[in-house]
Amino acid sequence: MEVKNFYRFNVTYEKSIFNELKDDYFGISISAHLVLFYEKFFSTFLRDLKKPFFIDLVSYVFARDLANIKKIDKDGNLSFKKSYQKLIDYCDGEIKNILTNREFIPKDFIDNNGSLVSEFTEKLISFQKDFFSLKSVKAFDKYDKILGKTRGELKPLFLTTPYFYFETLNDPWYKISLSIAKSALSMKDEFDLYAVLCFSEELLLRKDDILKMIEDYSGFDGYIFWISDFDEKEISPVYLTFLINFVEKLAEKGKPIYNLYGEYFSLILSKIGLSGYSRGLGFSENKFVDACVTGGGQPKRFYSALLHYSISETAITQLYSIFPNLLCNCNICQLIRNDLGISKKPSLKEIEDFFMHFDFIFDSKKHMVNLHAIEIKDVTDSSLDDIITELSNRITFYDEYDLDLYGIRRNHLVNWLNCLEEYNSR
Numbered sequence: 001m002e003v004k005n006f007y008r009f010n011v012t013y014e015k016s017i018f019n020e021l022k023d024d025y026f027g028i029s030i031s032a033h034l035v036l037f038y039e040k041f042f043s044t045f046l047r048d049l050k051k052p053f054f055i056d057l058v059s060y061v062f063a064r065d066l067a068n069i070k071k072i073d074k075d076g077n078l079s080f081k082k083s084y085q086k087l088i089d090y091c092d093g094e095i096k097n098i099l100t101n102r103e104f105i106p107k108d109f110i111d112n113n114g115s116l117v118s119e120f121t122e123k124l125i126s127f128q129k130d131f132f133s134l135k136s137v138k139a140f141d142k143y144d145k146i147l148g149k150t151r152g153e154l155k156p157l158f159l160t161t162p163y164f165y166f167e168t169l170n171d172p173w174y175k176i177s178l179s180i181a182k183s184a185l186s187m188k189d190e191f192d193l194y195a196v197l198c199f200s201e202e203l204l205l206r207k208d209d210i211l212k213m214i215e216d217y218s219g220f221d222g223y224i225f226w227i228s229d230f231d232e233k234e235i236s237p238v239y240l241t242f243l244i245n246f247v248e249k250l251a252e253k254g255k256p257i258y259n260l261y262g263e264y265f266s267l268i269l270s271k272i273g274l275s276g277y278s279r280g281l282g283f284s285e286n287k288f289v290d291a292c293v294t295g296g297g298q299p300k301r302f303y304s305a306l307l308h309y310s311i312s313e314t315a316i317t318q319l320y321s322i323f324p325n326l327l328c329n330c331n332i333c334q335l336i337r338n339d340l341g342i343s344k345k346p347s348l349k350e351i352e353d354f355f356m357h358f359d360f361i362f363d364s365k366k367h368m369v370n371l372h373a374i375e376i377k378d379v380t381d382s383s384l385d386d387i388i389t390e391l392s393n394r395i396t397f398y399d400e401y402d403l404d405l406y407g408i409r410r411n412h413l414v415n416w417l418n419c420l421e422e423y424n425s426r
């Protein structure tokens, strides 16, 4: 089965990476507030790129602390970041009235016969259906006509439901998210509609609640889940086992399932029923619902196919000093190696040189996309048994070296292996 990996679009300078490496990924996921903020940019970019995309409505932010999406403006006042203000302006009406004063509370959606449920759903579903055919964007079509260009119709691969985060099924946001998702069903027209389930890792452990949630969410064309702050590498293995159970159970519906923030373990889950996942270009592999949106620089990271995650600059130079002949030779790194004339078995000096010339912003992202495409192919071509054997061999190999002493974590590989073996022996 083809694994569909989506990269999340974060900043416009990533455009060149998406273009250059378009054969190395399946599609793009874009947050609604960015679509609005960079309206014209996306209209041309997506038309030219011709890759599948979907919009994450990020509606959960409106029921969390609004300070998460605000910043201090030049006059010293706390105001919404411009992109989120655009989304609020787009929603307008009662939604804007409330959000101008405070975050949503459950009562907003329960009072007035649930009129806010329909207003909110209607706005955000039609946004996805119509956005790229709005008047401002039509101007491009006209321009294209003059130039004799046809860029084709621009539509998301599927629509997604507006959603809020819920801790448990008793959390009022569960019922509200469900009723929003159900009411979206009547508005989807010819589109596929995927329900978005955004919940706590604790909910995963409640077997009956998980079964009830899966049952409640019947009738959708697909599913996207986001378990807040779920780090596949850090989380205790019991959660990974329950994640497997959840995916396996949800897969019984026979519909596509995506993890909104997934990485290598999610890739392996494609053997158990996951259709794909979305991730950032090298960085935002998992996300906490209460994360503050800050600008700030990105840490220097390097994706390691040996460990299947992005590790720090220090850790990667240490890793390659132990295994110099494993220095990356993906398409991107090969160019740098050739430029510097680095030998097949590089010396420590050559490895230092390599990282002196490695650009931890552009090169790092491209290297990650390129390597991850190879990982996807490998996993696609392997059986779960092959993957287990490979993980096990790798761990045995690393056991000869005290990677921990170099600040290199490899425990996640052991955790992954244990729960996959447990799954396989059922």
Ligand SMILES: [Zn+2]
Binding pocket: 328, 329, 330, 331, 332, 333, 334, 367, 371
């Ligand atoms: Zn590389």
